[in-house]
Amino acid sequence: MGLLNQLKNQFKTLSIVGMAKNAGKTTALNYLIEEAMDEGLRLGITSTGRDGELIDLVTGTDKPKIFIEIDTLVSIPVKLYEMADAGLEILRMTEYSTPLGRILICRAAESGYVQIAGPLNVRDHKKLCQEMMGLGADMILIDGAVDRKSVAAPGVSDGVIIATGAVISRSLKKVVEETLHVVSLYGLPGIDDSAVYKAILENQYKDQIMLIKKDHQFQFLDLKTGLNASKFIDELIDEDVAFVYIPGALTLSVVADIHPGKFKHLKFIVKDPTKIFIEANPWQQMAKKGFCVQVMEQITVAAITVNPYAPAGYSFEHEALLGAMRVAIKEIPIIDVKFGGDFDEACQHKSEK
Amino acid sequence: MTDIAKIDLTKVKPYGDTMNDGMMQLSFTLPIPYSDEASEAAKVLARKMGLDEPAVVCSKDLGIGYTYFIMYGKCQHTVDFTTIKVNKIEVEIMDKYEVEKYIKENIQRDVVIVGACTGTDAHTVGIDAIMNMKGFHGHYGLERYKGIEAFNMGSQVPNEVLVAKAIEMNADAILVSQVVTQKDVHIPNMTQLVELLEAEGVRDKMVIVCGGPRISHELAQELGYDAGFGSDTYAEDVGTFIVTEMVKRKLV
Numbered sequence: 001m002g003l004l005n006q007l008k009n010q011f012k013t014l015s016i017v018g019m020a021k022n023a024g025k026t027t028a029l030n031y032l033i034e035e036a037m038d039e040g041l042r043l044g045i046t047s048t049g050r051d052g053e054l055i056d057l058v059t060g061t062d063k064p065k066i067f068i069e070i071d072t073l074v075s076i077p078v079k080l081y082e083m084a085d086a087g088l089e090i091l092r093m094t095e096y097s098t099p100l101g102r103i104l105i106c107r108a109a110e111s112g113y114v115q116i117a118g119p120l121n122v123r124d125h126k127k128l129c130q131e132m133m134g135l136g137a138d139m140i141l142i143d144g145a146v147d148r149k150s151v152a153a154p155g156v157s158d159g160v161i162i163a164t165g166a167v168i169s170r171s172l173k174k175v176v177e178e179t180l181h182v183v184s185l186y187g188l189p190g191i192d193d194s195a196v197y198k199a200i201l202e203n204q205y206k207d208q209i210m211l212i213k214k215d216h217q218f219q220f221l222d223l224k225t226g227l228n229a230s231k232f233i234d235e236l237i238d239e240d241v242a243f244v245y246i247p248g249a250l251t252l253s254v255v256a257d258i259h260p261g262k263f264k265h266l267k268f269i270v271k272d273p274t275k276i277f278i279e280a281n282p283w284q285q286m287a288k289k290g291f292c293v294q295v296m297e298q299i300t301v302a303a304i305t306v307n308p309y310a311p312a313g314y315s316f317e318h319e320a321l322l323g324a325m326r327v328a329i330k331e332i333p334i335i336d337v338k339f340g341g342d343f344d345e346a347c348q349h350k351s352e353k
Numbered sequence: 354m355t356d357i358a359k360i361d362l363t364k365v366k367p368y369g370d371t372m373n374d375g376m377m378q379l380s381f382t383l384p385i386p387y388s389d390e391a392s393e394a395a396k397v398l399a400r401k402m403g404l405d406e407p408a409v410v411c412s413k414d415l416g417i418g419y420t421y422f423i424m425y426g427k428c429q430h431t432v433d434f435t436t437i438k439v440n441k442i443e444v445e446i447m448d449k450y451e452v453e454k455y456i457k458e459n460i461q462r463d464v465v466i467v468g469a470c471t472g473t474d475a476h477t478v479g480i481d482a483i484m485n486m487k488g489f490h491g492h493y494g495l496e497r498y499k500g501i502e503a504f505n506m507g508s509q510v511p512n513e514v515l516v517a518k519a520i521e522m523n524a525d526a527i528l529v530s531q532v533v534t535q536k537d538v539h540i541p542n543m544t545q546l547v548e549l550l551e552a553e554g555v556r557d558k559m560v561i562v563c564g565g566p567r568i569s570h571e572l573a574q575e576l577g578y579d580a581g582f583g584s585d586t587y588a589e590d591v592g593t594f595i596v597t598e599m600v601k602r603k604l605v
Contacts, residue, residue, distance in 0.1 A: 149548065248554060253514075
């Protein structure tokens with residue numbers, strides 16, 4: 001049974017994000033397109049970058065082409081439209097402009113190869129997905145560019161496929177660790193205090209850092225951004241503060257100068273896991289000191305794809321990478337799309353745990 | 354003119370002294386001592402590169418066992434010029450005074466531009482040429498433009514610091530320069546900036562532009578930037594793009 005068949009009932013918009021460039025996003029996308037063909041599912045496909053070009057702009061290596069069936073909807077900027085091999089019927093000229101021209105929403109009148117690209121910012125992407133749904137797509141796939149993960153935000157897609165692979169590191173252990181870090185961030189718990197959740201929800205529009213005390217009193221910080229402001233934030237946190245809500249990015253410069261002694265009675269809250277920019281190592285070190293982050297909205301990881309090949313020329317044994325990944329991450333189906341993963345087998349390790 | 358009419362644009366070859374002779378000149382150094390064998394090695398290499406009748410017209414001993422060559426050869430390959438497409442920035446470039454006038458008429462306030470050479474890159478030649486008062490090659494930098502408040506943060510600026518500064522200054526545009534890009538380190542560095550701007554909720558409120566010798570407009574699309582400028586770009590190219598994009602996106 002196919003991966004898509006399992007996912008289509010659960011997700012209307014799926015984003016594919018990569019751990020790095022050349023991790024296998026387009027290969028994963030092609031795998032899903034092929035399955036959609038078999039299932040007779042009408043896909044809408046868009047990309048946060050550009051997809052389907054023959055040669056990688058940076059590394060000069062070959063890239064997978066994208067073949068679409070009749071009736072598939074795609075977003076494509078004017079300049080790439082002229083280069084498409086598939087017969088495309090323009091359904092709508094959108095207002096989103098890109099370096100390659102304005103974005104068109106097209107229907108494939110004939111099957112063939114296309115290059116796909118989408119709007120530059122996440123807000124426009126969200127609107128584009130809604131437009132494609134309105135034009136009759138059963139399911140939307142958003143292909144993320146390079147290592148960009150912001151399209152995984154819950155407001156944009158309802159599920160995410162993480163593409164990972166040998167490109168991250170020559171060390172198998174490191175590939176697994178880095179992937180596990182992202183998966184665990186996406187699985188961070190939601191807020192356990194419903195009153196706090198409600199209070200933040202009501203004041204979210206202010207886009208300001210909020211300190212919430214034990215008695216649910218809250219205080220807005222007069223800061224335009226939390227970046228580089230950890231000293232200032234630290235000064236305002238006394239023992240009565242129980243939650244710190246960060247509306248923007250959670251990076252090391254937001255928390256570095258907050259005294260670790262305060263972590264014990266403190267919980268940090270972010271909108272969703274795409275706001276977190278702390279790498280595996282410092283994250284684990286801080287977690288040991290009691291650093292705790294909760295999210296307003298979680299991200300559902302629908303599947304993980306692995307690619308044992310790196311464009312630099314080295315590769316892992318196909319079974320070794322897949323096996324190590326399945327041992328480390330149990331709750332999520334993991335497939336090697338290059339070897340044509342069997343989905344039942346991918347799910348099996350779930351039930352074995 | 355008759356000669357030009359004869360050119361078959363689908364099969365263009367280099368021009369030496371007659372049409373389609375394919376003649377090329379190249380120069381390079383081989384790490385082998387100056388000798389007849391070295392010249393022969395250079396010819397073998399040129400033949401492998403697809404050059405017919407390779408000839409070493411000059412060779413010089415560089416000392417330390419290295420030899421420098423200038424070679425001629427006839428290129429066997431042709432290029433189909435009719436299929437070549439380059440994606441360029443589609444705005445008519447205005448000069449400094451036109452940009453100033455455009456700001457005065459269409460934006461009616463100062464445009465704030467923050468720029469930096471980010472990540473590990475310490476090479477500010479690019480960002481300095483575009484932003485600093487004196488500019489480059491007789492083209493004044495953005496700092497000198499009336500109606501533009503340009504702030505050049507210098508080299509090795511972490512993305513977080515750049516984003517914080519841009520938010521604090523209510524910047525209309527961010528310029529990122531990446532000159533030295535060993536092991537493609539510029540790619541994750543540049544996407545991280547875009548992701549930080551998304552997370553801070555300001556990506557759609559700013560014009561984000563990148564520049565550097567390995568940057569193109571096509572790469573900008575892939576990375577999520579509004580525009581990408583390669584070599585031979587001056588302040589007016591960047592300035593024109595920023596002010597027209599601001600008006601187009603109603604960021605005035």
